[in-house]
Amino acid sequence: MVCRFSTKLLNICIASLCKVGQLEKAEAVVIDGIRLGLLPDVVTYNTLLSAYSRFVGIDAAYSVIHRMKEAGISPDVITYNSLIAAATKRCLLSRSLDLFEEMLRTGIRPDVWSYNSLMHCFFKLGKPDEANRVFQDIILTNLLPxxxxxxxxxxxxxxxxxxxxxxxxxxxxxxxxxxxxxxxxxxxxxxxxxxxxxxxxxxxxxxxxxxxxxxDAITYTTVMKCCFRSRQFEQGFEIFSEMKSKGYAFDAFSYCAVIAALTKTGRLEEANDIMEQMARSDIDLDIVSYNTVMNLYCRNGKLEATYKLLDEIEEHGLECDEYTHTILIDGLCKAGNVEGALRHLKNMTKMGFDSTLVAQNCVIDGLCKVGRLDHAIKMFASMEVKDSFTYSSMVHNLCKARRYRHASRLLLACLRGGMKILRANQRSVIDGLCYSGYTSEARRLKSKIRLAKILHY
DNA sequence: ATAGGGTTAG
Missing domain, CATH: 1.25.40.10 (Tetratricopeptide repeat domain)
Incomplete structure (x- = not known):
């Protein structure tokens, strides 16, 4: 009886250490407890598990399950819920589903938390119908949502x-x-x-x-980002200032949103300033923050610093993602090094990224800008997936080279695919056709554009 | 123990 009570106290102690990420100390307390004859129970392990998944990683969390089993303690619904939630958060969705199955097989009855995670998982998988089924199950069974x-x-x-x-x-x-x-x-x-x-x-x-x-800061960041998305930059920057004056703490999310917007609008000095604020703060930069900084370096024309940043990313044990490579490729293009960009695009494909569309769009544009329009056309033709950016780059640059009829063909292909294209691009094709004497073609194009718009609403 | 905000191209 006394022992049981003490394990409870021990767990409280471990929980407070785990809360602040003091995992080593928590483990030491576990060992001390064992020495005193207090055996860890399922609560002890669950506490450790959630801390490992939060501060170390999901594999560390899995290893706690093994330790548990070795100690003869069976995982309970909380153990599984923690793991499922952790896997879902990290987009390891098949793992989440497996864990859910395993829980059922083990005879543990899922509770509403388990179903919540399962729903979340289905939504992340892009299966809203399945998620909705889980939701209906929660409502129709006697689980309390x-x-x-x-x-x-x-x-x-x-x-x-x-x-x-x-x-x-x-x-x-x-x-x-x-x-x-x-x-x-x-x-x-x-x-x-x-x-x-x-x-x-x-x-x-x-x-x-x-x-x-x-x-809270999330509300502010959300609204700020919303302004940037609708190109209300000034309003967005005002929200940033308001956040500051009201004493909200900035985190990587708010910093990145504002740095990216300043970079995009060419306000590089302010962007650099805020980027340095972020670097001086005690925020741990993650890959998104690095990408944001890297994009700014590229816009500053600091390719050297960009490469240094790549090393830094590795030193911090982070992994470059699709954005990192795309930003680098675009930076190379903007610096006029299209050959380098092409090489890196090949690397990217070799590395097995599932989408290189944005990077390809950057290279297409880069090729055009250095006058290699025919190379761009070839690359365009070889692309299996294209989007409105791909088309508008080509259309824009074909117009610049006065190849209006070619531009007109691509413009139509774009609209037929249900993709939007900048008004300005449409204008230049029509004007170009008229200007170079293809007035009837221009007229036909206009009516086809109207038709395509009707067909796609 | 779950849910929310941030990064790339025309």
Whole structure:
């Protein structure tokens, strides 16, 4: 009896160490406990497991499961929930599903937390129907949905293109007495902004203000980003200043959003300034932050510094992603080193990135800019996947080279594919055709553009 | 123990 009570105390002690990432100390306490005859129980291991998954990685968390089993302690529903949530967070979705299966096989009954994670997982897999089935299961069985059940559902619907449904679900739940939390508001504002429903987003923002919740740094970053996305840069920068004056702490998310926007608008001095603020802060830079800084270096024309950054990324044990390579390739192009860019694009393909579309678009544009239009045309023809950027680059540069009829063909192909193309590009093709005497072709093109627009709404 | 914000090209 005494022992049991002490293990409880021991667990509290371990939990407080785990909370702040003091894993070694926590392990030392475990060992001390064993010496005193206090055996770790399932709570001890669950505490360690969640700390390992948070501070070290998912493999470290798995190894706790093995230790548990060796000690003769069976994992419980909390053990599995922690692991499933950790795997889902890291996009290891097949692992999440496997763990869920394993839990069922072991005879452990999933609780609402398990189903929440499963739903989240299906949404991340882009399977909203499956997620919805899980949601229905929660509602129809006697599991009590938690507020996160609804938040995950609303967020998942937004991320899968069902913002309208997300909003109606939200309204419905409100009528049923669901009190939205700050997260709920943040989820909706973000989802609505991303699908360009700005008025609806404003309404939710107003409701957030009226709800008595205080917007947090995430709300601010979300709204700021929303301004940048709709090209309201000044308004976005004002929000950044407001955040500062109200004393919000900046994290990597807010820094990256504003640095990228300043970089994009060519305000490089301010961008450098804020980038240095970020570097001076005690924020651990992750790969997204490095990418943002790297893009700024490239815009500054500092290719040397860019390569140094690549080393730094490795030294910190981080892995370059699709963005890193694309930014480098674009930087090489902008510096006029298209050969280098082509070489790196090949590397990228060899490394097995599943999409190199943006990088290819950069190279296409780079080739055109150095006058190698025919090489660009060849590359364009060889691309299996193209998007509106690919087309508009080609159309723009074909016009510049006065090859209007070629440009016209691509413009139509683009519109027929249901892709948008900049108004300015359309104008230059039509004007170019007229200017060089192909007036009837210009007229035909105009009506075809109209038709394509009708067909794609 | 879960859910929300940040990075690339025309």
């Amino acid at each position: 938690s507020s996160s059940t609804f938040n995950i559902m609303i967020n998942g619907l937004c991320n899968n293109g069902y913002t309208g449904y997300a909003l109606s679900l939200y309204r419905y739940l409100q009528r049923q007495g669901f009190v939205p939390e700050l997260v709920t508001y943040n989820i909706l504002i973000n989802g609505l902004c991303k699908s360009r429903k700005l008025n609806a987003a404003r309404r939710i923002l107003r409701e957030l203000g009226e709800s008595g919740n205080v917007p």
